[in-house]
Amino acid sequence: MEFGIFDVLRIIGALGFFIYGMKVMSEGLQQVAGAKMRQVLGAMTNNRVTGVMTGFMITAILQSSSATTVMTVSFVNAGLLSLVESAGVMMGANIGTTITGWLVSLIGFKVKIASIALPIIAIGFPMMFVRNQKLKKWAEVIIGFALLFLGLAELKNAVPDIKGNPEVLSFLTEFGGGGFLSRLMFVGIGTLLTIVVQSSSAAMTLTIVLTTQGLPIDIAAAMVLGENIGTTITAELASLVANTTAKRSARIHSLFNIIGVTWMILIMPYFLDLLTAVFPPPTDGDANKFTLAAFHTGFNLLNVLILLSFVPWLVKTATRTVKSRGEDDDEYKLEFLDKGIFAASEFSIVEATQEVAKFGRITLKMSKMLSEFSNTEKEKKRAKLISKLEKFEEHTDEMEEQIAVFLVRVSESRLSHTSSLEITGMLSIIGDLERIADIILRMARDIQRLNKRGLSFNKRQKDNLNKISLEVDEALRIMVTNLEENWTKVTIDEARNKENEINETKVQLRKEQMKSVEEPGYNVQSGIIYKDIYSGYEKLGDHIINVTEGIIGEKLEV
Structure with missing residues (x-):
């Protein structure tokens, strides 16, 4: 033959x-x-x-x-x-x-x-x-x-x-x-x-x-x-x-x-x-x-x-x-779903949503670290916390890039209309999450700058910042819950109410500060940073609600 x-x-x-x-x-x-x-x-x-x-x-x-x-x-x-x-x-x-x-x-x-x-x-x-x-x-x-x-x-x-x-x-x-x-x-x-x-x-x-x-x-x-x-x-x-x-x-x-x-x-x-x-x-x-x-x-x-x-x-x-790789196992590596002849693009979206939820949990952790950093008096602990926040922020930059590259690659495949909308929503969401991490680090550095000058917030300012900080943490908790939920079941009412509460607190703090400027002994330098911090919390609220709006927007367009 x-x-x-x-x-x-x-x-x-x-x-x-x-x-x-x-x-x-x-x-x-x-x-x-x-x-x-x-x-x-x-x-x-x-x-x-x-x-x-x-x-x-x-x-x-x-x-x-x-x-x-x-x-x-x-x-x-x-x-x-x-x-x-x-x-x-x-x-x-x-x-x-x-x-x-x-x-x-x-x-x-x-x-x-x-x-x-x-x-x-x-x-x-x-x-x-x-x-x-x-x-x-x-x-x-x-x-x-x-x-x-x-x-x-x-x-x-x-x-x-x-x-x-x-x-x-x-x-x-x-x-x-x-x-x-x-x-x-x-x-x-x-x-x-x-x-x-x-x-x-x-x-x-x-x-x-x-x-x-x-x-x-x-x-x-x-x-x-x-x-x-x-x-x-x-x-x-x-x-x-x-x-x-x-x-x-x-x-x-x-x-x-x-x-x-x-x-x-x-x-x-x-x-x-x-x-x-x-x-x-x-x-x-x-x-x-x-x-x-x-x-x-x-x-x-x-x-x-x-x-x-x-x-x-x-x-x-x-x-x-x-064997487990220990802490390294928490790294966010996404590019593995199309290794074979059959690219399971529709199914890879499941992992992407979970990675986005994980991204959200990191921002909540960073916010709590910021609050701890703001309230501690120990220099050694402050140095440790700011170092952690810097590493987390670098990590979020990498996460945004990895998830975005992955989603863009998946979007190049033939997808259902629903999946295409999910990808669009996720690309918007990871941008807001990365911005949240950026703002948190910037706020921590503002507080660090204040401390290096030998200044600090007075008791009233600390109480006010702790109040708006708790509101933002609660908003982040709602956001993470929504990210972890089946996106088709997410509603925006609770998230919207919390965002309105943060806005109202910011307006209240601004009015109070304008009055306190006239008081004797008011420190202008700490007052400027104080204003930057509560304004930063209000900006965090804006990006947090944007995340839930990204989820809801995907749902409404289907």
Whole structure:
């Protein structure tokens, strides 16, 4: 059999065609159902069993286990899922990804989808130009579906006929019948194939096509096991720059697949005999594709049933193997959600909102530190507090930049209208949060300048500043609560009332100061800084209400 570089390129091109079709279809489904999928993932993971069902359902709908696993790592990183809950979702995703094998086996070979692919595109194409955003996204789903099966048709034509070349078949059979080591070798090939194409579904499809061309079922099954290991690479890559908990979630996924593959390699001949009895292959070997699909589903189902009760052990093992980095683990590193072929842009917004809420909590902490700094008389403690505030402010500058870069990159993807509005709101919010941090540091430096001159505020001034400081802290607390809440449920009344209260206090303090200027012994220098401080608190109130308005603005525009 002659097989040159051009034939290799044909297979790679056909595989790319298939992957691109799946990518378009998957991204379209994410845009149509992304928000719902996020709600489902957050609401249906109370225990391991519902977690498995959720992972299965989301993966079966989106046709991308990569999207589900990356989304799960994102939720863990954002603190919305525990390790135990994420383990169930990952397991369910493994079962959900087997749907692709059945789809290809049942439809891709029996029904000549490729022959009606162009009419399908003809239906979807006009929908791309309508005003209705949802119809546009459905157009992508329809066109992606057609492209997927066009790619499958090309893949079938590009893959060499193994059955028609007895020498190749005998060579493969010789390797396939070599026992545990030969199975291990083909597991490695399957793993490598999945790592290269970054899609277990595409690797599985190629294996099914090879099976129809004469690849022995035991070799194909070993490759499928390897593809199960290869798919864990996506979650591992997604967690590389995430926090320790997200890394542990990805490690659980890897452990689950590696343990499952290990026990299945040992019993694979017996398991295949059982499946062959259920799906007896005819002389032309066409039933092998059904046997392979059944093997893929059966293995993942059994693995889930066996390891579901061992989830606590998997969590402990992942915790032991992925050590905490201590304080460094609180660093805000966001750029990790589009490491694979499938960019889960709709789902990455979940982590971004959590990072923005974390940003808000930092500003509240800075405000409390400012109050402590203002009231302490100890020079050493003052030096320590101002140093902390300077570090926090530098950190907020980096956070604003990281979050903004991340959001801009996500916005370049095809997003739903709701998600686009969320991103616009978040970009506005992080600007206000960074400004809050700037103002707090500036106020601390004003007080430091006063102290260095050997001056201080009188008791009345201190009491007034403490009063408006408490009001601002309460406004920040309301703001953080709103950021942590489901943004569609946020109302502005409480935040608006508190902002009005801060404004009224500022007006009252200004009037009082104007009267005190006429009093004997009034210190002009401390009075100027006093005015700067309470005016700074009023400015903080303006930016704080802007944050809630950014949340509400996103809600009202949907």
